[in-house]
Amino acid sequence: MKIIRTVGEMQAFSDEARARGKRIGFTPTMGYLHEGHLSLVRASKADNDLTVASIYVNPTQFGPTEDLEKYPRDLARDQELLEHEGCEALFYPDNESMYPPGFQTELRVKSITDHLCGASRPWHFPGVALIVAKLFNMVKPHRAYFGQKDYQQARVIRRMVIDLNFDLEVVVCPIVRETDGLAMSSRNAYLSDEEREQAIVLSQALEEANEMYREGERDALKLKNRISLTIQRAPLAKIDYCEVVDGETIQPIERVEGTGVAALAVFFGKTRLIDNHILGEPWNLSP
Numbered sequence: 040m041k042i043i044r045t046v047g048e049m050q051a052f053s054d055e056a057r058a059r060g061k062r063i064g065f066t067p068t069m070g071y072l073h074e075g076h077l078s079l080v081r082a083s084k085a086d087n088d089l090t091v092a093s094i095y096v097n098p099t100q101f102g103p104t105e106d107l108e109k110y111p112r113d114l115a116r117d118q119e120l121l122e123h124e125g126c127e128a129l130f131y132p133d134n135e136s137m138y139p140p141g142f143q144t145e146l147r148v149k150s151i152t153d154h155l156c157g158a159s160r161p162w163h164f165p166g167v168a169l170i171v172a173k174l175f176n177m178v179k180p181h182r183a184y185f186g187q188k189d190y191q192q193a194r195v196i197r198r199m200v201i202d203l204n205f206d207l208e209v210v211v212c213p214i215v216r217e218t219d220g221l222a223m224s225s226r227n228a229y230l231s232d233e234e235r236e237q238a239i240v241l242s243q244a245l246e247e248a249n250e251m252y253r254e255g256e257r258d259a260l261k262l263k264n265r266i267s268l269t270i271q272r273a274p275l276a277k278i279d280y281c282e283v284v285d286g287e288t289i290q291p292i293e294r295v296e297g298t299g300v301a302a303l304a305v306f307f308g309k310t311r312l313i314d315n316h317i318l319g320e321p322w323n324l325s326p
Contacts, residue, residue: 065180100166244269279304
């Protein structure tokens with residue numbers, strides 16, 4: 040696997056691959072990889088001639104009191120995992136490459152970021168959109184792979200790709216869960232044993248709401264209340280939000296008429312976990 044550190048080298052790698060008619064798949068990550076990330080790499084390997092992964096902990100998507108400095112990192116382990124999956128290249132830029140001196144540009148995808156994580160972390164999606172746009176220009180992929188666990192993020196990226204005419208396809212892959220239902224996340228490493236035990240309430244709450252939907256319930260408030268009441272069974276859980284939104288616009292709805300998504304963010308101690316489920320879809324707890 041080729042390790043690429045500079046923007047120029049990354050662009051040259053992709054230009055040469057494209058000149059040979061190779062299709063490039065891309066998985067952007069912040070590292071500390073788990074099975075969820077690796078499932079995206081495998082999807083890219085299945086669809087494309089070359090797969091590039093990136094590892095970059097992007098400072099502009101963290102708030103001033105958030106966990107930027109403490110965010111888990113293990114480059115040697117990540118590199119070994121990617122090599123095992125047959126990833127052809129790892130792009131591992133530094134901050135100066137991504138935000139050169141005098142950097143002034145901002146990027147915001149409106150409306151779709153007004154709710155859920157965008158309401159409680161208003162700085163987050165402008166940082167995400169900006170860094171992903173930059174990575175697209177550096178890696179020059181034909182397809183980019185994101186996980187459904189970050190459902191709102193995936194919608195933001197798809198909207199940005201359409202609005203800015205990026206010549207690539209955004210592929211969203213299913214959530215990968217632990218055997219007890221907890222969505223895989225790098226931040227799970229922060230949880231104490233007791234917090235980890237109680238965190239399974241998140242998937243349980245979503246599963247219960249999904250079962251209500253499958254039995255005919257379409258009132259979004261009733262679905263949302265079920266999620267909230269179930270989460271409150273966990274003494275250490277503190278709800279940031281639990282909502283039922285339109286799957287396309289990410290706007291709150293009163294009734295689920297088309298695609299509805301149940302989404303939540305919950306703190307266990309200082310660790311904020313997110314999860315979601317597309318209502319009506321089968322529930323799968325297998326990793």
